[in-house]
Amino acid sequence: MGIPTATEIRDVLINKRRKSSTIMIQSPSEQQKILNSKNCVQEGVRAGTKAAAIACVASAVPTLVAVRVFPWAKSNLNYTAQALIISAASIAAYFITADKTILECARRNSRAEFERVGSGQG
Numbered sequence: 605m606g607i608p609t610a611t612e613i614r615d616v617l618i619n620k621r622r623k624s625s626t627i628m629i630q631s632p633s634e635q636q637k638i639l640n641s642k643n644c645v646q647e648g649v650r651a652g653t654k655a656a657a658i659a660c661v662a663s664a665v666p667t668l669v670a671v672r673v674f675p676w677a678k679s680n681l682n683y684t685a686q687a688l689i690i691s692a693a694s695i696a697a698y699f700i701t702a703d704k705t706i707l708e709c710a711r712r713n714s715r716a717e718f719e720r721v722g723s724g725q726g
Contacts (some may be wrong), residue, residue: 610642622662630718637713637717638655640709640713641710641713643709644705644709644710646715647705647706647709648703648706649702651701651702651705652697652698652699652701652702652705653698654701655697655698655700655701655702656694656695656698656701657694657696658697659693659694659696659698660690660693660694662693663689663690663693663694663703664690667681667686667689667690668692672685677698690716
């Protein structure tokens with residue numbers, strides 16, 4: 605396995621272009637599945653953003669109060685540490701909530717699909 609020649613690279617690019625130029629017509633059920641998945645992702649992002657905003661406030665207030673009240677926190681938690689504490693809580697809340705929301709939405713969609721196919725409508 606050596607370095608590919610110019611003709612080999614050209615052949616690969618031509619084959620790739622031919623494969624990508626084929627038009628695939630999706631069935632309505634495939635389009636609906638794609639739409640459902642996009643809606644699930646949007647729902648997850650929305651829920652994650654709300655959770656991150658709440659976690660940001662919920663972690664910022666005690667962190668900033670602790671830095672001003674407790675001597676240990678005052679001497680050991682600089683601005684970077686405070687920002688890391690607050691952002692870590694926000695990031696964790698965002699990803700956990702978004703993941704749970706997307707999975708729940710996908711589960712709901714698959715149940716609906718199963719019931720639709722099982723009843724003979726598909």
